[in-house]
Amino acid sequence: EAQVTQNPRYLITVTGKKLTVTCSQNMNHEYMSWYRQDPGLGLRQIYYSMNVEVTDKGDVPEGYKVSRKEKRNFPLILESPSPNQTSLYFCASAGVRFSGANVLTFGAGSRLTVL
Amino acid sequence: QKEVEQDPGPLSVPEGAIVSLNCTYSNSAFQYFMWYRQYSRKGPELLMYTYSSGNKEDGRFTAQVDKSSKYISLFIRDSQPSDSATYLCAMSGSGGGADGLTFGKGTHLIIQP
Numbered sequence: 001e002a003q004v005t006q007n008p009r010y011l012i013t014v015t016g017k018k019l020t021v022t023c024s025q026n027m028n029h030e031y032m033s034w035y036r037q038d039p040g041l042g043l044r045q046i047y048y049s050m051n052v053e054v055t056d057k058g059d060v061p062e063g064y065k066v067s068r069k070e071k072r073n074f075p076l077i078l079e080s081p082s083p084n085q086t087s088l089y090f091c092a093s094a095g096v097r098f099s100g101a102n103v104l105t106f107g108a109g110s111r112l113t114v115l
Numbered sequence: 116q117k118e119v120e121q122d123p124g125p126l127s128v129p130e131g132a133i134v135s136l137n138c139t140y141s142n143s144a145f146q147y148f149m150w151y152r153q154y155s156r157k158g159p160e161l162l163m164y165t166y167s168s169g170n171k172e173d174g175r176f177t178a179q180v181d182k183s184s185k186y187i188s189l190f191i192r193d194s195q196p197s198d199s200a201t202y203l204c205a206m207s208g209s210g211g212g213a214d215g216l217t218f219g220k221g222t223h224l225i226i227q228p
Contacts, residue, residue, distance in 0.1 A: 004158075033215065040123075043159070043203065045215035058215050090158050102207075103149075104216065106158030 002027045004107035006091050012113045013081055021076040021110050023091030031094040031102055032074040034066065036087040043090070049074055081114040118142065121204055121219030129227050134191040138204035138219045141185065145206040148180050150189045153201045153221065163189060194226045
């Protein structure tokens with residue numbers, strides 16, 4: 001089944017304890033992206049990657065790192081999590097372009113709580 | 116400027132009703148317009164896609180784009196309880212969203228059986 005898989009789905013951690021949210025896609029997509037979703041703010045892009053070893057900042061990159069060493073994986077790293085990073089995180093990938101636009105396939109989400 | 120306005124709802128209608136969901140935007144550079152549906156505890160999934168102005172129909176769903184008014188709509192005919200979800204509009208400029216889509220905050224739709 002074609003999908004984007006994120007882990008963990010749920011995580012409670014404490015301020016300052018480094019964590020990584022993994023993302024893997026099995027569709028051979030070149031484009032991958034991370035979004036966070038917050039009540040009243042909607043979905044906002046954190047980082048994206050056009051291909052292996054190519055990453056760029058989105059709208060809210062502060063406090064996050066990413067890497068793209070392999071085509072299928074795009075982990076999101078929080079070096080020193082803070083409570084304002086409590087959110088629902090989505091990884092997405094895109095391979096199909098309709099008339100030139102990316103069509104995103106989203107993972108199921110990772111709910112992160114930072115105490 | 117990236118800004119998309121969408122009424123968060125909740126919007127509650129009886130089964131079988133026609134539903135109208137709307138977004139307005141301010142950036143005239145937007146060229147690609149999409150609707151995503153998000154069920155509770157799930158990721159968004161693409162529902163409809165439109166390039167530039169015009170209408171597009173897919174089964175019970177119709178997407179409309181009026182670029183002159185900077186207004187897009189999604190109509191759902193013969194609404195079903197399974198249509199209960201949050202509907203997100205999304206749009207991007209001529210780059211096709213390579214630097215990210217701009218999403219509305221979503222409208223929570225409830226179809227009452």
